[in-house]
Amino acid sequence: MDDHINRLTNILLSKNEKLSTAKAKMWVEYLWEDFEATRAKSGREYKGKEMTEKIVLQWISQYGPHLHNYNPTNQKFSGMLNEPDGTKH
Numbered sequence: 001m002d003d004h005i006n007r008l009t010n011i012l013l014s015k016n017e018k019l020s021t022a023k024a025k026m027w028v029e030y031l032w033e034d035f036e037a038t039r040a041k042s043g044r045e046y047k048g049k050e051m052t053e054k055i056v057l058q059w060i061s062q063y064g065p066h067l068h069n070y071n072p073t074n075q076k077f078s079g080m081l082n083e084p085d086g087t088k089h
Contacts, residue, residue, distance in 0.1 A: 004032075004049055004053045005025065005028055005029060005032065008028040008032075008053065008056055008057060008060060009021065009024050009028045011057065011060055011064075012024045012027060012028055012064050015060060015061070015064035015065050016064050016065050016067055016068055018068040019067065019068055023068075027067055028056065028060075031056045031059055031060075032052055035052055035055050035056060036052055
């Protein structure tokens, strides 16, 4: 799975230069987990990592350039995104 996450992180960084590498990876991991959890909760069949990567890639293409502007309302997610940026890529 690390290959999928790293590939998607690099794609997100190319779409949004305002994100640090750490935050871009957090976003990719969050989107990945969110898709798989939502799919599992709905009782749908698991289609594999390739399907998850395809969906996350679509989300990155659509929302990636704007993710640095996201203002979360979920307390858990808000804390994660408000951690110090660290260095940019």
